[in-house]
Amino acid sequence: MGFAELHLHLEGTLEPELAFELAERNQLTLPWRDVDDLRSRFDYGCLQDFLDIYYANMAVLRTEADFAELTDAYLARAARAGVVRAEVFLDLQAHTARGVPAEVVLAGVSDALSRSEVDHGVSSGLIVTFLRHLSADDAECAYDQALATGVELLGIGLCSSEVGFPAAPFAPLWQRARADGLHTVAHAGEEGGPDYVWEALRELKVERVDHGIRAVEDPSLVAHLAEQRIPLTSCPLSNVRLKAVPHLAAHPLPAMLDAGLLVTVNSDDPAYFGGYLDDNLVAVRDQFGLRQDQLDTLACNSIEASFLPAAEKARLL
Ligand code: HPA
Numbered sequence: 001m002g003f004a005e006l007h008l009h010l011e012g013t014l015e016p017e018l019a020f021e022l023a024e025r026n027q028l029t030l031p032w033r034d035v036d037d038l039r040s041r042f043d044y045g046c047l048q049d050f051l052d053i054y055y056a057n058m059a060v061l062r063t064e065a066d067f068a069e070l071t072d073a074y075l076a077r078a079a080r081a082g083v084v085r086a087e088v089f090l091d092l093q094a095h096t097a098r099g100v101p102a103e104v105v106l107a108g109v110s111d112a113l114s115r116s117e118v119d120h121g122v123s124s125g126l127i128v129t130f131l132r133h134l135s136a137d138d139a140e141c142a143y144d145q146a147l148a149t150g151v152e153l154l155g156i157g158l159c160s161s162e163v164g165f166p167a168a169p170f171a172p173l174w175q176r177a178r179a180d181g182l183h184t185v186a187h188a189g190e191e192g193g194p195d196y197v198w199e200a201l202r203e204l205k206v207e208r209v210d211h212g213i214r215a216v217e218d219p220s221l222v223a224h225l226a227e228q229r230i231p232l233t234s235c236p237l238s239n240v241r242l243k244a245v246p247h248l249a250a251h252p253l254p255a256m257l258d259a260g261l262l263v264t265v266n267s268d269d270p271a272y273f274g275g276y277l278d279d280n281l282v283a284v285r286d287q288f289g290l291r292q293d294q295l296d297t298l299a300c301n302s303i304e305a306s307f308l309p310a311a312e313k314a315r316l317l
């Protein structure tokens with residue numbers, strides 16, 4: 001059975017080799033000597049350490065072709081990982097803030113996504129993620145720009161620095177997107193505690209929670225998530241690299257499965273965290289000795305948690 005990848009930042013698939021290639025093509029200088037120098041920095045103390053490098057590297061993405069090439073490279077790699085459905089995140093504001101127009105970004109990404117079923121056997125959808133370290137007004141403005149391009153969106157999401165950046169100010173935008181017929185998600189409970197997950201559910205009324213691993217610290221939240229079958233898109237290798245867990249053995253994935261949560265495995269920012277979806281699955285299988293039926297549950301969960309229409313889900317299950 002194939003997997004749906006539901007927590008994947010397109011910019012986080014920018015491999016160092018492609019970053020340097022695009023820098024040369026666009027006559028830009030990256031702040032790293034070479035590919036090895038960049039890779040040597042992939043040892044982060046926390047989420048912010050990673051975000052600083054992630055945003056710096058985005059500078060090389062300038063043209064429609066750059067965005068299409070990035071997206072297509074991910075889809076090709078995802079297909080090899082067993083992905084049949086990809087609902088991908090795009091940090092639009094990180095590009096418009098650098099002067100790259102929304103039309104350029106979205107034209108490149110949507111061009112690659114529109115060919116992904118035929119080229120790679122991967123059905124896809126695009127979720128524009130807003131940056132919670134910026135204001136809700138900035139997010140509204142980016143949402144308007146995204147809609148004005150006419151590119152079809154699957155949903156909206158919330159990411160970037162978590163602790164100290166409340167989700168509540170974004171509630172009017174999440175309500176607006178829902179009224180526009182879009183799906184809604186948000187990162188919560190990655191570095192922030194269970195209260196951040198409650199806030200995403202209560203204020204933003206999200207359909208899925210991205211990461212959500214710290215939900216396990218609150219039994220009443222676990223019961224609510226299990227009862228409502230609210231999906232949690234966990235990213236084990238990301239959590240290890242960003243020190244959200246001290247080591248893989250301490251990851252709550254087995255506890256989440258045992259609690260009957262609709263948990264999925266995803267790669268988050270595979271170019272930065274040491275692996276794509278298949279690498280994440282192998283890591284948790286080997287670490288926790290997961291049985292085939294548990295791996296099958298993870299595959300089924302991913303399809304169920306996707307935003308595909310019911311008939312499509314049934315076909316893939
Ligand atoms: N957390 C928050 N924001 C992000 C992440 C993440 O893991 N990856 C890319 N943006």
Ligand code: ZN
Nearest residue numbers: 009159187268
């Ligand atoms: Zn993420």
